[in-house]
Amino acid sequence: MRTGIIGTGRIGSTLARILVAAGHEVVLANARGPQSIGPLLAELGPAAxxxxxxxxxxxxxxxxxxxxxxxxxxxxxxxxxxxRVLVDATNAFGGPGTPADLGGRTSSELVAEWYPGARVVKSLNTMHYETLAVAGTAQGERLAHFTAGDDGKAKEIVAGIITDLGFAAVDTGPLHSGGILQQPGGPLFNRPLTEAQALAWISH
Known part of the structure; x- marks a missing residue:
C-alpha cells in the first residue's frame, strides 16, 4: 500500500521513516513544494x-x-x-497547548465535512514524535495507537498499517465520541498506553 503523507515536519517525517522501514511506499507533500523534501527523500531511498x-x-x-x-x-x-481512506492525524489548538474551541465538534468531523465522501479515520495523532520513532521497535508490550471512525472497513485498513509499524490498534468508536477521546484535551491525547492499558481504559 502506498501511503501519502501531507506534512513533513517532525511527526510526518517520523511516520515516513517507520513506514519505509516496515516495507511501505510513501508519497510526501508539504506546503513548500517537492523540492523542499529532497533531503528526506535522500534519506528514505527509492520507496519514497x-x-x-x-x-x-x-x-x-x-x-x-x-x-x-x-x-x-x-x-x-x-x-x-x-x-478514499483519509487519516486525520491533525490536532486543533487555539493557542500554545490549548485545545481549540470547535463548538462541541471534533477536528475530524470538520475534516469529513470539508472533504465529503472521504472515509475519515482519526488516528496517529496522540503520540509524541519521539515515542513514535522508537516505540514500535522496542521490546516488551506494544504501545497503542487509536482509531476512531464511522467506516469499519476504513478503520480495519488503518489498523493494519498500525500493526505493520509494531503498534497495537485500539478502536475508540465512532468519529465523534472516539475523536473526543483522542484530540487535545481528551484523556488519550499524548498519553502512551500499552495495548492492555488502552483496552482496560476503553472498557472501563
Missing part, C-alpha cells in the same frame, strides 16, 4: 517520492494529514478524496 499535496492525494492508496489543522480546509479540491 515527493509531490504537491494534490499529487500525493491522487497517487496514494491512503492519505494521512499531518499538518496544522487550520491548514486542512481548502488544501485539496473538496471532492478529490471521495471514497
Amino acid at each position: 517520492s515527493a509531490a504537491h499535496p494534490a499529487g500525493a492525494a491522487e497517487r496514494a492508496d491512503l492519505l494521512v494529514l499531518m499538518l496544522p489543522h487550520a491548514s486542512v480546509r481548502g488544501l485539496l479540491p473538496p471532492d478529490s478524496l471521495r471514497d
Whole structure:
C-alpha cells in the first residue's frame, strides 16, 4: 500500500521513516513544494517520492494529514478524496497547548465535512514524535495507537498499517465520541498506553 503523507515536519517525517522501514511506499507533500523534501527523500531511498499535496492525494492508496489543522480546509479540491481512506492525524489548538474551541465538534468531523465522501479515520495523532520513532521497535508490550471512525472497513485498513509499524490498534468508536477521546484535551491525547492499558481504559 502506498501511503501519502501531507506534512513533513517532525511527526510526518517520523511516520515516513517507520513506514519505509516496515516495507511501505510513501508519497510526501508539504506546503513548500517537492523540492523542499529532497533531503528526506535522500534519506528514505527509492520507496519514497515527493509531490504537491494534490499529487500525493491522487497517487496514494491512503492519505494521512499531518499538518496544522487550520491548514486542512481548502488544501485539496473538496471532492478529490471521495471514497478514499483519509487519516486525520491533525490536532486543533487555539493557542500554545490549548485545545481549540470547535463548538462541541471534533477536528475530524470538520475534516469529513470539508472533504465529503472521504472515509475519515482519526488516528496517529496522540503520540509524541519521539515515542513514535522508537516505540514500535522496542521490546516488551506494544504501545497503542487509536482509531476512531464511522467506516469499519476504513478503520480495519488503518489498523493494519498500525500493526505493520509494531503498534497495537485500539478502536475508540465512532468519529465523534472516539475523536473526543483522542484530540487535545481528551484523556488519550499524548498519553502512551500499552495495548492492555488502552483496552482496560476503553472498557472501563
